Amino acid sequence: MKKIITISRECGSGGRRIGKLLAEKLGYSYYDKELIDRVAKESGLAKEFVEEQGEHITGSLLFNIASNMTYAGMVFGGNMLPLQDQLFVVQSDIIKDIANKENCVIVGRCADFILKDYPDSLHVFIHADMALKAERAVTEYGFAKDDVEKTLRKRDKARANHYKYYTDYEWGRAQNYDMTLNSGTFGVEGCVELLYKIAKGE
Amino acid sequence: MKKIITISRECGSGGRRIGKLLAEKLGYSYYDKELIDRVAKESGLAKEFVEEQGEHITGSLLFNIASNMTYAGMVFGGNMLPLQDQLFVVQSDIIKDIANKENCVIVGRCADFILKDYPDSLHVFIHADMALKAERAVTEYGFAKDDVEKTLRKRDKARANHYKYYTDYEWGRAQNYDMTLNSGTFGVEGCVELLYKIAKGE
Numbered sequence: 001m002k003k004i005i006t007i008s009r010e011c012g013s014g015g016r017r018i019g020k021l022l023a024e025k026l027g028y029s030y031y032d033k034e035l036i037d038r039v040a041k042e043s044g045l046a047k048e049f050v051e052e053q054g055e056h057i058t059g060s061l062l063f064n065i066a067s068n069m070t071y072a073g074m075v076f077g078g079n080m081l082p083l084q085d086q087l088f089v090v091q092s093d094i095i096k097d098i099a100n101k102e103n104c105v106i107v108g109r110c111a112d113f114i115l116k117d118y119p120d121s122l123h124v125f126i127h128a129d130m131a132l133k134a135e136r137a138v139t140e141y142g143f144a145k146d147d148v149e150k151t152l153r154k155r156d157k158a159r160a161n162h163y164k165y166y167t168d169y170e171w172g173r174a175q176n177y178d179m180t181l182n183s184g185t186f187g188v189e190g191c192v193e194l195l196y197k198i199a200k201g202e
Numbered sequence: 203m204k205k206i207i208t209i210s211r212e213c214g215s216g217g218r219r220i221g222k223l224l225a226e227k228l229g230y231s232y233y234d235k236e237l238i239d240r241v242a243k244e245s246g247l248a249k250e251f252v253e254e255q256g257e258h259i260t261g262s263l264l265f266n267i268a269s270n271m272t273y274a275g276m277v278f279g280g281n282m283l284p285l286q287d288q289l290f291v292v293q294s295d296i297i298k299d300i301a302n303k304e305n306c307v308i309v310g311r312c313a314d315f316i317l318k319d320y321p322d323s324l325h326v327f328i329h330a331d332m333a334l335k336a337e338r339a340v341t342e343y344g345f346a347k348d349d350v351e352k353t354l355r356k357r358d359k360a361r362a363n364h365y366k367y368y369t370d371y372e373w374g375r376a377q378n379y380d381m382t383l384n385s386g387t388f389g390v391e392g393c394v395e396l397l398y399k400i401a402k403g404e
Binding site: 010122125127172173174175177178179180181182185186194198 | 212324327329374375377379380382383384387396400
């Protein structure tokens, strides 16, 4: 039986919805935005910062981090971590704390890497073809239709940057995960059913 | 129901064995080394060349292809394909011919890319952690223990080069496949069982 399930997902793939439905079906705790409140509270960082920077690094932010690190290193002798790194440390500790205490489904935030060697864990990546992701993003999340593909690519790029920066692995590389699924092939319900059976050992 | 299943696999992951057992369980034709005889016969190329160059490009071969292409372009006005490319064309045609005629499991040889848009197809990538692959390679395939990890990395690199050259995608990138599986997580039998159920629509 799998007690800890992490879901990494392309934006628009339905991965978050799969995680939510899977947690309900299994009777497990579900952590996605739920994590943000706790991380904000324990880190003292603003919720908006935690939400946006907890799993994204844009090109300009990457530059800022590099600058901050040099600055921090110069001024404080390297003892002060840039805010983004402080956030990662607090977030990682909270994710480990949750995994130690309860059966759970955790979406995003490098949880697959942070909990890689935890027993009874299953690490899943969900993706889909661009046309399907774009349709879902417009109809379900209300993204502007005109530049939806560009927006999706940009968000995934920021997730990939974040993942690479903190794990040194390529986001979406099959070898990072126990299993990856194309939600277009199996459907959202199909993915939930498949993962439920695997979690239950059926 | 899935009628065509392609299996791409890291060397030592057990992917070939999974494909073979899955084909038997489903009562499907199985193509791996079986493909080589047919490709050799229809292309007029030597079996050894087909076996080795049908899904591998080493660094030196990549250099040779580049040289050959320039040479062919200069001498024959670009009308003559290098041998490796002729092999890819014949092999692709045979793979499509098989897929058009029978339910099958095909291992390797960019079959996932060649049959990407075929109806009722399922494209799978199998990987495993290095320690497990190394153990399997030594005990089951008789690889020399001393440099087994280096040998496995070299073979996978040659497969990745080949895949990149002919498909322009990264080998092992989750998005190429309907599903990827860590054979260490599920076991060889577990992967067969899982894929069998999916193929049967259970």
